[in-house]
Amino acid sequence: MKGNPEISSPQPISSSLQPNQLQNDYSQYQTTNLGNGKQQGGQQVSNHRDIRNYAEQTLGSDNALIQAVKLPQDEDKNEWLAIHIVDFYNQINMLYGTITEFCSPTTCPRMIATDEYEYLWQETTAVNGALPQLPKRPISLPACEYIENLMNWVQGFFDNDNIFPSKIGAPFPQQFPSLVKTIFKRLFRIYAHIYCHHFHEISELGLQSHLNTSLKHYVLFANEFSLISRKDYGPLEDLVDTMLKE
Ligand code: ZN
Numbered sequence: 001m002k003g004n005p006e007i008s009s010p011q012p013i014s015s016s017l018q019p020n021q022l023q024n025d026y027s028q029y030q031t032t033n034l035g036n037g038k039q040q041g042g043q044q045v046s047n048h049r050d051i052r053n054y055a056e057q058t059l060g061s062d063n064a065l066i067q068a069v070k071l072p073q074d075e076d077k078n079e080w081l082a083i084h085i086v087d088f089y090n091q092i093n094m095l096y097g098t099i100t101e102f103c104s105p106t107t108c109p110r111m112i113a114t115d116e117y118e119y120l121w122q123e124t125t126a127v128n129g130a131l132p133q134l135p136k137r138p139i140s141l142p143a144c145e146y147i148e149n150l151m152n153w154v155q156g157f158f159d160n161d162n163i164f165p166s167k168i169g170a171p172f173p174q175q176f177p178s179l180v181k182t183i184f185k186r187l188f189r190i191y192a193h194i195y196c197h198h199f200h201e202i203s204e205l206g207l208q209s210h211l212n213t214s215l216k217h218y219v220l221f222a223n224e225f226s227l228i229s230r231k232d233y234g235p236l237e238d239l240v241d242t243m244l245k246e
Pocket of ligand 1: 102103104107108143144193197198
């Protein structure tokens with residue numbers, strides 16, 4: 001892991017835009033996403049960051065968590081997926097960041113989740129959101145290297161304006177939904193590794209409720225949009241079942 005990369009949601013307005021462009025972007029956004037000044041829970045939701053803040057503020061209870069993952073009326077689905085994937089990336093980065101000193105090539109020479117599951121790294125190339133054309137042979141890596149590669153791989157998509165457009169109303173690539181599924185499936189493995197091999201350290205740090213809430217939010221979101229198939233929950237299948245039934 002390279003520190004704590006600054007990731008933010010796609011921003012609707014760039015400071016370099018001219019006033020008339022701002023005007024256009026703003027009205028476009030209003031139409032595309034949340035309607036004209038529509039009130040949500042008594043709050044004015046007018047840009048990406050507001051939506052995210054609104055979501056965070058509503059995560060107080062389980063019921064609120066279930067409501068928070070639902071696509072708001074008039075919100076673009078891809079936009080909603082994009083905002084959340086960036087958020088979850090940041091959460092995972094933060095959670096894993098707290099235990100990196102305990103996850104080395106010595107302690108975790110392979111990216112496993114229990115002895116039953118090993119996740120192999122497959123170097124891929126993706127062009128404009130397309131899934132890999134020529135996958136290379138999967139290789140076994142220490143967990144920390146696997147996770148660093150995975151985070152860099154996801155970061156590469158965030159940095160690509162053709163895949164995660166920064167401009168409101170700019171189209172997402174056709175393959176965006178399938179790319180989101182692949183990213184979700186892979187990021188989940190980091191939760192699995194933390195749960196199966198670093199839960200003790202997370203508990204020692206007093207972060208278990210953060211980890212649980214983060215995972216629950218993740219699986220509720222994945223479930224709402226059918227992003228991860230059941231088998232991909234691997235060793236956490238029972239835990240995920242419990243979280244979804246609560
Ligand atoms: Zn580890």
